[in-house]
Amino acid sequence: MQRYLGIRKELKIYISNEDTVDGKPLFEALLTLAKEKGIAGATVLKAVAGMGAHSEIHSFNVWVLKQKVPLIITMIDTEENIKVFLDAAGDMIEEGLVTISDTEVLHYHHPKFGKA
Template sequence: MRGLVGRRKLLRIFISLEDKFEGKPLWEYILQLVKENGLAGATVFKAVAGIGSHSELKTFSVWRLSQNLPVVVEIIDREEKIKEFLKVIDSIIEEGLVVLEDVEVISYRHRRE
């Protein structure tokens, strides 16, 4: 799929592992929206620690049942597709950080089926 190679936009969404939308993990709901909106793809990273919007240290602890860890969702696509997607997700992110930056896609390959 050579169509993604070139100057593109990288959308990063910083949220919490415990964030939900309509009872579903927010990161999972965002991935569903990525697929429904035909974006090239997305990756979710779970961090081991971070400082959130309230300056609270969020870190892993074996003693806690729930782990409110930082999560980053990264999406790369054409600028126009990313900007349209931002309109879709605007109302579902109650708390978090959303950033957009320029990237140069060098290669984008997948196995043929």
Template sequence: MRGLVGKRKLLRIFISLEDKFKGKPLWEYILELVKKEGLAGATVFKAAAGIGAHSELKTFSVWRLSQDLPVVIEIIDREEKVRELLKVLDEVIEEGLVVLEDVEVITYRHRGK
């Protein structure tokens, strides 16, 4: 799929693993939204530790039942598609950080069905 190669936008979203929207994990809701809106794809990274919006250190602990760890979601696509997604994300992200940067996609390949 050579159509994604070239100058694109990288949307990076920093949220918490425990964030929810409509009772569903927020990261999962965002992935479903990306698929529904037909963006090229998204990747979710669960961090081992981080400092959140309230300067609170969040780390993994085997002693805690609940793991409120940082999550980063990366989405790359054409600027117009990313900007449309941002309009929806503004309604669903209550707390977190959203950044947008220029990237150049060199190669984008996938296996055919």
């Protein structure tokens, strides 16, 4: 079954796997903050390769143990919840790109697992 939830905001935060805040990986700190602020859901995606503002290409190499690769943290929620999250996250992100866009949301679930 599907249920149309309407227009929501999609937040994407582009950072590096090497970015930290208070000695902790930035992506983990942002996920923890998202949970604390009640964000409906968040996903961290690890890129195979990417190029940013410094025009430097970062890519995954199986032979290199420690390497800098791009991460994308994506969240979908109401505009109000996204704004609350960003207000709290502002000081955590030292460098990166943040995008916000409108997105239509459909929620799928199987009836045997109960109401969504």
